[in-house]
Amino acid sequence: MKRLVVSKMYDKKIIIPLLVVVVLALTYPIFNMFGQSSAAPELDLNTPEIQALDEKKCIEDTEFMRSNHMQLLNEWRIESVRNGLDTYVATDGKEYEMSLQNTCLSCHSDKEKFCDSCHTYSDVNPNCWTCHIGGEL
Numbered sequence: 001m002k003r004l005v006v007s008k009m010y011d012k013k014i015i016i017p018l019l020v021v022v023v024l025a026l027t028y029p030i031f032n033m034f035g036q037s038s039a040a041p042e043l044d045l046n047t048p049e050i051q052a053l054d055e056k057k058c059i060e061d062t063e064f065m066r067s068n069h070m071q072l073l074n075e076w077r078i079e080s081v082r083n084g085l086d087t088y089v090a091t092d093g094k095e096y097e098m099s100l101q102n103t104c105l106s107c108h109s110d111k112e113k114f115c116d117s118c119h120t121y122s123d124v125n126p127n128c129w130t131c132h133i134g135g136e137l
Contacts, residue, residue, distance in 0.1 A: 041117040049107050059090045059103065073100060073128065100128060 050056055058065050060072070076098040079085040088096045088103075096103050108114040119126060 041121050043117070044110065044113045047107065047109050049109050053107070058107075059088065059094070059096050070126065073104075076100070 045056075060068075065072075076088065079088075080098045086098050088098045090096060105111065115126075
């Protein structure tokens with residue numbers, strides 16, 4: 001009678017290293033979180049332009065601007081470039097020019113401290129600077 005030889009399906013030399021690699025690959029995102037700073041950057045609002053203002057207020061409230069500035073700027077681009085409109089009416093009724101350079105950067109004049117610090121922290125690459133050269137006024 002012939003005996004059937006069964007290959008070692010559970011070869012420790014292959015299975016254990018393979019399991020270690022799979023576990024490391026699956027848990028990498030969790031371990032990677034511990035290496036990042038959880039504190040958002042502090043924005044420096046102490047620019048000469050802001051200090052010279054009588055009323056230190058943005059076109060909309062702070063919470064709105066933090067969470068919606070990208071949609072607002074995108075809407076401005078569409079309205080200004082594609083539809084020829086150039087005036088934004090804020091929720092308080094004040095009118096502003098739809099311009100990243102002439103409205104936003106007139107107060108937030110230090111692009112590196114204001115824009116770049118949050119964009120780097122959030123790992124986003126906005127396409128504003130394809131038209132607006134480095135935030136220069």
